Amino acid sequence: MKNNHKNSLLSIPLPSESIDDILEKISLFIKNPHGILHIVSLNPEIFVAAEENAHFKKVLTEAQIRIIDGTYVYRLARFLGISVQARIHGVDLMERLLWYASTGRYTVMLIGGAPNIADRVVDCQKRAHPRLNIVGLQGIKDVRNPSRLEE
Numbered sequence: 474m475k476n477n478h479k480n481s482l483l484s485i486p487l488p489s490e491s492i493d494d495i496l497e498k499i500s501l502f503i504k505n506p507h508g509i510l511h512i513v514s515l516n517p518e519i520f521v522a523a524e525e526n527a528h529f530k531k532v533l534t535e536a537q538i539r540i541i542d543g544t545y546v547y548r549l550a551r552f553l554g555i556s557v558q559a560r561i562h563g564v565d566l567m568e569r570l571l572w573y574a575s576t577g578r579y580t581v582m583l584i585g586g587a588p589n590i591a592d593r594v595v596d597c598q599k600r601a602h603p604r605l606n607i608v609g610l611q612g613i614k615d616v617r618n619p620s621r622l623e624e
Contacts, residue, residue: 516543
């Protein structure tokens with residue numbers, strides 16, 4: 474297993490921040506946006522895809538925020554002696570962000586992959602967070618061959 478960085482797995486840096494540290498970074502970005510804040514969730518499937526696609530791997534390594542969302546990624550990192558954050562479920566981070574958005578009157582946009590997925594999540598989250606301003610969009614049906622509108 475090739476590993477070029479001390480706190481990385483397959484040359485993808487692993488995070489050591491807590492969920493509170495990550496939420497603070499996101500909050501600071503929202504208050505003073507500059508460019509795009511790219512957040513990625515690392516699980517075994519993501520690592521497999523990254524090994525098969527160098528461009529995707531580059532996107533992962535350049536993301537400003539990475540969370541470990543996979544139990545096996547967390548366990549392997551700990552087994553290898555890599556200092557990492559506690560495992561953060563992507564859904565837990567999303568819940569905290571939606572709460573933050575609803576209390577701060579921010580707008581949230583979800584992009585779903587499967588038909589109507591984002592709309593169903595929006596409906597569910599509006600019930601959970603009545604003050605939340607949230608919209609859902611259909612995602613790209615075929616990422617290898619996106620339509621003109623999807624691009």
